[in-house]
Every structure is written in structure tokens, then in C-alpha cells.
Amino acid sequence: MASNGNGEFTFANGNGTAAVANGNGTARNGLAKIQTQKKGNGMCHDDSTPPVKAQTIDELHSLQKKKSAPTTPIKGTQGGAFAITLSEVERQKQQLQSISASLASLTRETGPKVVRGDPAKQSDTPKVSSHVSHHHHFTPTISVSDSALKFTHVLYNLSPAELYEQAIKYEKGSFITSTGALATLSGAKTGRSPRDKRVVKDDTTEDELWWGRGSPNIEMDEHTFMVNRERAVDYLNSLDKVFVNDQFLNWDPENRIKVRIVSARAYHSLFMHNMCIRPTPEELENFGTPDFTIYNAGQFPCNRYTHYMTSSTSIDLNLARREMVILGTMYAGEMKKGLFSVMHYLMPKRQILSLHSGCNMGKDGDVALFFGLSGTGKTTLSTDHNRYLIGDDEHCWTENGVSNIEGGCYAKCIDLSREKEPDIWNAIKFGAVLENIVFDEHTREVDYSDKSVTENTRAAYPIEYIPNAKIPCVGPHPKNVILLACDAFGVLPPVSKLNLAQTMYHFISGYTALVAGTEDGIKEPTATFSACFGAAFIMLHPTKYAAMLADKMLKHGATGWLVNTGWSGGSYGSGKRIKLPYTRKIIDAIHDGSLLNAKYKKTEVFGLEIPTEVEGVPSEILDPVNTWSDKNAHNETLLKLAGLFKRNFETFTNYKIGKDNKLTEEILAAGPNF
Ligand SMILES: Nc1ncnc2c1ncn2[C@@H]1O[C@H](COP(=O)(O)OP(=O)(O)OP(=O)(O)O)[C@@H](O)[C@H]1O
Ligand SMILES: O=C([O-])CC(=O)C(=O)O
Numbered sequence: 016m017a018s019n020g021n022g023e024f025t026f027a028n029g030n031g032t033a034a035v036a037n038g039n040g041t042a043r044n045g046l047a048k049i050q051t052q053k054k055g056n057g058m059c060h061d062d063s064t065p066p067v068k069a070q071t072i073d074e075l076h077s078l079q080k081k082k083s084a085p086t087t088p089i090k091g092t093q094g095g096a097f098a099i100t101l102s103e104v105e106r107q108k109q110q111l112q113s114i115s116a117s118l119a120s121l122t123r124e125t126g127p128k129v130v131r132g133d134p135a136k137q138s139d140t141p142k143v144s145s146h147v148s149h150h151h152h153f154t155p156t157i158s159v160s161d162s163a164l165k166f167t168h169v170l171y172n173l174s175p176a177e178l179y180e181q182a183i184k185y186e187k188g189s190f191i192t193s194t195g196a197l198a199t200l201s202g203a204k205t206g207r208s209p210r211d212k213r214v215v216k217d218d219t220t221e222d223e224l225w226w227g228r229g230s231p232n233i234e235m236d237e238h239t240f241m242v243n244r245e246r247a248v249d250y251l252n253s254l255d256k257v258f259v260n261d262q263f264l265n266w267d268p269e270n271r272i273k274v275r276i277v278s279a280r281a282y283h284s285l286f287m288h289n290m291c292i293r294p295t296p297e298e299l300e301n302f303g304t305p306d307f308t309i310y311n312a313g314q315f316p317c318n319r320y321t322h323y324m325t326s327s328t329s330i331d332l333n334l335a336r337r338e339m340v341i342l343g344t345m346y347a348g349e350m351k352k353g354l355f356s357v358m359h360y361l362m363p364k365r366q367i368l369s370l371h372s373g374c375n376m377g378k379d380g381d382v383a384l385f386f387g388l389s390g391t392g393k394t395t396l397s398t399d400h401n402r403y404l405i406g407d408d409e410h411c412w413t414e415n416g417v418s419n420i421e422g423g424c425y426a427k428c429i430d431l432s433r434e435k436e437p438d439i440w441n442a443i444k445f446g447a448v449l450e451n452i453v454f455d456e457h458t459r460e461v462d463y464s465d466k467s468v469t470e471n472t473r474a475a476y477p478i479e480y481i482p483n484a485k486i487p488c489v490g491p492h493p494k495n496v497i498l499l500a501c502d503a504f505g506v507l508p509p510v511s512k513l514n515l516a517q518t519m520y521h522f523i524s525g526y527t528a529l530v531a532g533t534e535d536g537i538k539e540p541t542a543t544f545s546a547c548f549g550a551a552f553i554m555l556h557p558t559k560y561a562a563m564l565a566d567k568m569l570k571h572g573a574t575g576w577l578v579n580t581g582w583s584g585g586s587y588g589s590g591k592r593i594k595l596p597y598t599r600k601i602i603d604a605i606h607d608g609s610l611l612n613a614k615y616k617k618t619e620v621f622g623l624e625i626p627t628e629v630e631g632v633p634s635e636i637l638d639p640v641n642t643w644s645d646k647n648a649h650n651e652t653l654l655k656l657a658g659l660f661k662r663n664f665e666t667f668t669n670y671k672i673g674k675d676n677k678l679t680e681e682i683l684a685a686g687p688n689f
């Protein structure tokens with residue numbers, strides 16, 4: 016008991032009836048009177064609602080979950096329930112055999128024993144012997160060297176809710192944010208590691224792929240790949256459970272690729288659930304053997320005594336085996352972009368152009384592509400409330416039009432605001448993965464301005480979280496091809512109209528100021544050239560993709576544009592990044608066709624056609640020289656950048672694009688002139 020200050024005594028807990036029940040039915044301190052209903056027998060019963068249909072707590076819990084409905088449509092008329100059950104068992108068996116084959120060590124005769132379900136749930140574990148089955152709470156102790164005797168539990172295509180529970184229970188750093196997203200940490204690596212990405216050079220790939228200076232393909236031999244594969248597979252098999260995702264790439268049904276992702280973290284499984292195309296239950300039943308498999312053993316390092324290894328991180332691609340192995344990095348973007356590399360190999364073989372671009376479509380069916388390196392605005396500008404989103408990062412352009420490769424978006428979150436990017440903001444809800452963000456420990460509200468973990472904070476969400484997503488994510492041939500550059504020098508105009516040769520010149524150059532963070536170790540923007548706006552992901556020589564782009568743009572009459580989403584009024588440090596609302600106005604004017612027929616003037620040095628007016632944009636910013644207070648500094652910077660372009664392009668002067676030499680010469684002439 017304690018004094019309430021009025022000289023009265025109240026009970027601090029439970030038995031409050033006596034204290035609050037006073038004469039007029041209201042407690043003197045304002046609390047409502049608590050009534051207890053007395054039954055005839057004088058006993059109190061808490062039975063205001065009917066009792067549950069369970070006799071025990073276990074029974075109660077078993078009522079909570081019902082079995083997922085069988086998804087196999089009844090094939091044929093006879094057979095009945097029994098036949099369906101049998102084929103369901105048979106199908107599950109085949110699925111497990113396929114997963115066991117995926118996880119098989121190449122030095123042993125059979126794959127591991129696999130079983131579906133969470134090892135933490137007793138009922139999911141098969142009883143190995145009658146002796147064991149007597150012990151209800153028996154948990155086997157697993158020793159790595161006994162892997163032949165143990166089961167590898169497979170958590171197969173879990174739902175987001177199940178993956179949330181796995182992450183929160185078992186992965187440190189997993190939390191639910193105030194809007195329902197799953198906050199997670201990717202560990203020591205918060206960006207991709209391009210210097211640790213290797214490709215097996217064999218007789219075929221030696222001729223087919225782009226090797227040497229400028230190429231992203233660092234060679235490794237078949238044997239070393241096998242060593243790393245074995246290391247990853249052994250690691251995964253030593254765990255008591257692995258996650259397996261069977262999903263698709265490419266919304267074009269004729270060119271769909273089946274991928275399997277084996278990983279050790281719920282975070283990785285949910286990330287790929289969001290980023291790849293999610294199969295329907297029927298599609299999953301008929302999935303069969305994957306076309307490509309990722310072994311993500313990112314928690315485990317590669318062995319630095321292994322040939323070719325220069326760090327403890329290695330991302331290894333073997334095109335002949337159709338496999339990728341990840342060791343020593345948990346950054347999930349490696350899986351997304353690793354698969355993109357695979358598409359950059361497979362699609363051109365089918366005369367399909369693969370593109371590091373965003374893509375959206377207007378109400379009238381006009382399609383725009385947004386090329387650009389990391390952080391230049393593909394996701395931000397393709398996510399447009401007035402247009403249908405086809406995809407934010409990876410596309411294919413076929414004879415029939417465009418298709419998104421992915422089933423989700425991967426947006427940069429640094430300084431994300433509800434006002435400027437409402438659709439992305441609203442997509443960060445239950446099911447979305449939020450990487451490396453910082454939140455209030457109590458309210459779980461995310462502080463998007465906080466770079467404590469990394470500048471490269473990211474959200475991965477299914478594309479249908481964007482209200483005007485175009486499902487299926489396909490569209491007709493593009494009308495506009497927008498090249499985005501985030502120019503840290505502040506000398507490229509906010510928008511220029513390009514002719515075909517200029518479009519090719521800038522596409523092959525792939526200029527931007529690489530924005531901090533997405534690639535490991537880059538902290539400040541620096542001028543970067545990355546062929547095809549994605550040299551880190553292309554597999555063939557850049558001119559192969561460029562020639563295909565030129566063909567398609569010519570054939571379908573697409574217009575090229577160069578849009579600077581970077582600095583204005585000076586270089587990085589003195590100028591400022593162009594306001595997003597201005598860039599959006601520029602993009603609107605491209606989409607609605609008004610910019611095509613605007614008045615233009617030609618710039619010095621780069622020879623770019625710039626409009627004198629764009630609706631909603633102050634005219635003086637359209638020519639960068641106007642925004643610099645120091646004109647000499649401007650001219651010097653302009654020449655400096657032009658020099659960097661020239662030097663970069665020297666590597667390409669010996670290559671021919673297309674059948675005749677005419678376009679090649681035009682492209683060479685389309686660069687800066689000074
Ligand atoms: N004028 C602008 N135009 C476009 N984006 C801008 C502008 N000013 C600031 N930004 C910011 O720049 C970032 C652009 O990132 P975005 O996610 O669109 O990159 P991306 O091209 O999709 O890169 P990645 O390939 O790495 O996904 C966003 O954080 C956006 O808010
Ligand atoms: O791959 C990543 O981590 C993010 C991305 O989209 C890119 O860098 O182009």
C-alpha cells in the first residue's frame with residue numbers, strides 16, 4: 016500500500032476493487048468504478064466471451080495455423096483426394112532431390128540429406144530412429160565433420176512474414192521499423208566489391224567475353240572456382256538450415272530465366288524474394304531445374320591461400336556451370352548485380368539488348384529509358400506518379416519492346432523525403448528490406464539523413480509496392496532514351512538533346528561523378544567513366560551493346576537526351592546539386608514531347624544542343640556558364656572535363672560499331688571539340 020497524498024491509501028497492484036469502490040461509484044482520484052459480476056454461486060468468472068474450442072494450450076496453438084491450401088489444380092477427373100496427396104508427396108520429393116543436387120559437394124557421391132522446415136520446430140525434423148522419437152525435446156548436436164549424418168533443413172520460398180520471424184529471431188541487427196519494414200545490417204560490406212568479382216576464363220569465354228583493361232571481368236580458372244564453390248557449399252551444409260529461393264528473371268515470357276538462390280540469411284532470402292520475379296504457386300510446382308544457381312556463403316570468407324584471392328571477399332561467376340559463388344561479403348546487391356551480369360551474357364546471344372536502365376511509360380504508351388550509373392537518378396526519376404513504372408534498374412530490349420528483368424526496386428535512401436519521393440517513401444512498409452539505416456531505438460522511426468552505418472543506405476521492395484507499377488513489367492519500344500549523368504564538375508547542362516552519334520558517344524563513355532558509397536571504398540564523388548553506364552556488369556565488349564542500341568534507336572526512331580542530375584553553379588564543394596523538382600520538370604518536358612520542338616542553341620566544347628526554355632525551370636540555369644560566378648573557373652573546368660572525356664575515349668577509337676564505318680567516324684566526332 017502507498018499513500019496517494021490525500022491521506023488515503025491505495026493498492027499499487029491487482030486487488031484494486033476495495034480502493035476505488037466508494038460511495039458514488041467513481042473513485043475520488045477520477046478512475047471509473049470497476050464492477051465485478053457476481054454469479055449465483057458467488058464465484059467470479061472471466062467469461063464475458065464464449066470459451067475457445069481447445070482443451071489445452073497446445074491445442075489452442077494448433078488452432079491458430081491452418082495448412083496452406085494445396086495449390087495443384089486437380090488434373091483429370093478421377094483420383095480424388097488420395098491421388099492428389101500422393102502426387103503432392105512425389106512433387107515435394109522431387110523438389111528436395113533437386114535442392115540436394117544443388118547443394119552436393121563435387122567430391123562426394125551424393126548430395127546432403129535435405130528436409131523441409133525449420134529445425135527449431137521439432138515436428139519438422141524426421142525421426143531418425145525409434146530411439147530418438149521417444150525423446151520429445153531431443154535436439155541433435157551437429158558436428159561439422161558429421162555432415163553426412165545430418166539433415167540440412169531447407170527453408171524453401173518462405174513468405175515475407177516467415178522471413179521476418181527468422182530474421183528477428185536469429186539475425187542480430189534485424190528490427191521492424193515504425194512503418195513495418197525490416198531493418199537489417201549487411202555487415203562489414205555496405206556496397207559492392209567490383210575488384211573481387213571474378214569470371215571463369217575457359218575456351219569459350221576466352222573468345223566471347225571482354226577481358227583486359229577496362230573490363231570488369233577479372234579472370235579465374237575453373238579449378239579455383241571449384242575450390243571456392245566447395246568452400247561455400249561445405250559452409251552452407253554445415254549450417255543447420257539454409258534458405259532456398261526459386262524465382263524468375265525477366266518479364267518477357269519467352270526469355271524468362273529460372274534462378275535458384277541458396278543463402279544462409281533470412282535477409283538475403285527476403286531481399287531476393289523482393290528483387291526477383293515471384294513465381295505463382297502453380298509456377299513453383301512446375302519449376303524443375305534452375306537455369307542458374309547462386310551459392311551465397313557471404314558470412315564465410317574465401318581462403319586467401321587460394322590462387323587469385325586478393326582479399327577475403329570473392330564473387331565468382333562460372334558461365335559454363337551456370338553458377339555463382341559468394342564468399343566474404345553479405346552485401347545483398349552482389350546477388351542482384353551478379354544475376355544482371357549473367358543476363359548481360361545470355362541476352363545478347365539471343366540478339367536481345369540488356370540495359371542498366373530504369374523504364375517507365377506514359378498514359379499514351381510512350382516509353383522512356385533512363386540510363387545512368389549508380390546514384391544518378393534511375394530509380395528516383397523512373398518512379399513518377401504520373402507514369403507507369405516498368406522497372407527501376409535492369410531491362411531488356413527485344414524485337415517486341417522492353418521488359419524488366421526484375422520483380423522489385425532497390426532505391427537509395429539517403430536523405431529520402433516523403434515530399435520529394437512519395438511513392439518510394441510509401442513503398443517502405445511491411446515486406447520491404449531496409450539496409451543499413453539508422454532508427455530511433457524506441458519509436459523505430461527511421462532517420463534517413465543518418466549516414467552512421469553507410470552513405471549507401473537502401474530499400475528493396477516488390478515493384479507492386481509502387482501504386483502505378485505496370486504489371487506485367489513490359490512495354491512497347493522506347494520513344495526517349497535519357498542518359499543521366501551526375502556531373503560533379505557542374506559544367507554539363509541540365510538537359511541537352513542528342514543526335515544518334517552523340518547518344519552513342521555518351522553511352523559508350525558512361526560518364527558520371529560516382530556518388531559515394533555504392534562501391535566499396537568510395538567516399539567522395541569523383542569523375543568516373545563506365546562504358547554503357549554499367550561497365551561493372553557488362554560481359555561483352557561495350558561496342559557490342561552500343562551497336563545494338565544504335566540499331567534499335569534508329570529502327571524505332573527514339574530520341575537521345577543527356578540530363579545532368581548533378582551540380583550547378585560550381586563544382587562539388589562550391590555549387591549545389593540541381594533541385595530534384597527542376598529535373599522532374601525537364602523529364603516531364605521530354606516525355607510530353609514539348610522539348611523535342613523547343614528552341615535550341617549549341618554549347619562550346621561539348622557541342623551540345625541546349626533548350627533556351629523549359630517550363631517550370633529558371634532559364635538561366637539551362638546554360639551552366641550563367642550559374643558560375645567565376646567564368647574563368649567555369650571555362651577551365653569545362654576544358655578539364657572535356658580532356659577527361661577525350662582521354663577516356665582513346666580506348667575505343669580502334670573499334671568499329673555496326674557494319675559500316677560511317678557511324679563509327681560520326682561517333683568519334685561527336686565528342687568534345689577543342
Ligand atoms: N536532381 C536530381 N535528380 C535525380 N536525383 C537526385 C537529384 N537530386 C538529388 N537526387 C538524389 O539522388 C539519388 C538518385 O539515386 P537513385 O536511387 O535514383 O540512383 P540509381 O540511378 O537508381 O542508382 P543505382 O543503380 O545504384 O540504383 C536519390 O537519392 C535522389 O534523391
Ligand atoms: O548494385 C548495387 O549495389 C546498387 C546498384 O543498383 C548499382 O550500383 O548500380
Ligand SMILES: [Ca+2]
Pocket residue numbers: 393394395407408425426427
Ligand atoms: Ca536504383
Ligand SMILES: [Mn+2]
Pocket residue numbers: 371389408
Ligand atoms: Mn543499378
